[in-house]
């Protein structure tokens with residue numbers, strides 16, 4: 492099988508139980524390269540548990556996760572990240588006082604030796620990486636070196652996405668990326684997700700907003716009480732049908 496035909500992510504019969512609580516039960520899904528899959532479900536449906544079981548926060552009780560065909564078992568989120576799975580939570584995990592470049596290299600700062608003396612921060616590499624990565628996302632701000640605290644919510648979301656792209660994430664898991672934003676900013680984030688898709692990455696898009704889900708996703712997977720309630724191609728479903736899957740009955 493060629494690489495392009497192979498799913499980026501395959502989850503097979505995944506379960507995560509907390510004592511008697513079956514937060515996720517026998518759940519399976521796949522994500523192809525360049526595919527955006529929305530993950531929906533009411534509060535407590537198991538969405539967070541699923542993404543944490545994929546991304547190395549929780550060890551699954553049972554089941555299998557395959558990344559580009561290979562079974563993986565991550566002990567930490569850092570291991571998942573190193574393998575190409577990046578989760579962007581709502582807090583974005585940005586350092587407000589640092590620039591875009593500073594945030595891209597947060598904790599992995601590149602060093603250089605000047606005139607053979609002690610290593611110093613390679614600021615040139617950081618600012619070039621910031622410029623090139625954000626250009627790839629068609630993202631423009633007047634001052635690339637400004638602290639990200641100066642940016643709007645949508646711009647900050649773009650910086651978090653840029654960091655994932657720079658480190659070559661194959662799968663981005665985005666937890667409610669549009670929830671805290673006004674409408675124009677929501678549109679920007681939707682267009683960023685379209686760019687990730689065009690670059691052949693996979694995206695899991697968690698949202699309570701059906702309009703956003705329908706604007707950007709290829710498929711929707713609905714969880715209810717820890718199990719798969721249904722899976723539809725966006726082109727073949729409606730808001731009504733999705734709501735019925737979410738609430739059941």
Ligand SMILES: Nc1ncnc2c1ncn2[C@@H]1O[C@H](COP(=O)(O)OP(=O)(O)OP(=O)(O)O)[C@@H](O)[C@H]1O
Pocket residue numbers: 509512513514532533534535536537538539540541
């Ligand atoms: N660490 C834990 N210990 C015990 N129960 C848990 C734990 N984490 C989640 N649960 C339970 O598992 C179920 C699924 O929770 P989860 O947070 O995955 O849902 P969710 O779909 O992400 O909800 P929300 O949209 O509110 O974030 C809930 O019943 C929750 O109470």
